[in-house]
Amino acid sequence: MRSNGLRYIRIPYKQYTMKTIFDKATRDELATRINSLNEQSAAQWGKMNVSQMVKHCAQFDEMALGKTKYKQSFLGKLFGKVALKDVMKDQPMKKNLPTVPSFVIRETGNLAEEKKRWLALLDEYSQFNNDGFIHPFFGTMIKENTGYIAYKHADHHLRQFNS
Numbered sequence: 001m002r003s004n005g006l007r008y009i010r011i012p013y014k015q016y017t018m019k020t021i022f023d024k025a026t027r028d029e030l031a032t033r034i035n036s037l038n039e040q041s042a043a044q045w046g047k048m049n050v051s052q053m054v055k056h057c058a059q060f061d062e063m064a065l066g067k068t069k070y071k072q073s074f075l076g077k078l079f080g081k082v083a084l085k086d087v088m089k090d091q092p093m094k095k096n097l098p099t100v101p102s103f104v105i106r107e108t109g110n111l112a113e114e115k116k117r118w119l120a121l122l123d124e125y126s127q128f129n130n131d132g133f134i135h136p137f138f139g140t141m142i143k144e145n146t147g148y149i150a151y152k153h154a155d156h157h158l159r160q161f162n163s
Helices: 024-035 050-064 074-087 111-127 143-160
Strands: none
Touching: 024 111, 024 143, 050 111, 050 143, 074 143, 111 143
16 A cells, blocks of 8 residues: 555454554553552563663654654564564564664663653554654554554563563
8 A cells, every 4th residue: 555655554453352552541551550660660571670661662652653753774674564464463562572773771760750751652642643654673654553563562561560
């Protein structure tokens, strides 16, 4: 499918079970889970601490909402659409997947401030208008797929910290 010279791919999904970030109840559920995080929240896998994870997730949402722009990587151009089909399956994301280098957070920030920032970004999905943004690995994303992957990304990292 083409629009504005961009190549889009629609990934089939099970409409009745997959959650989307564009659903208010889903955003409210995520907000409750985010608010349950504290300095003692420990990772069940991966290398990030809780503050780094929250900052990483906010950075992802900034990208999806169009506040920051990234180019698709070479490897993404080769494998991104195939990988997107796997990620779009109605199951949790796999643990310890590689992170796009620009999304690796090395510094530890203020958890309360990072949570506040992430929650504000979640609210902005109610007025989403960034259809066709470029994900650095998956490439051009349609709104429908953005909604699913944004939820799955947040859910993945919240589960990482038992939230």
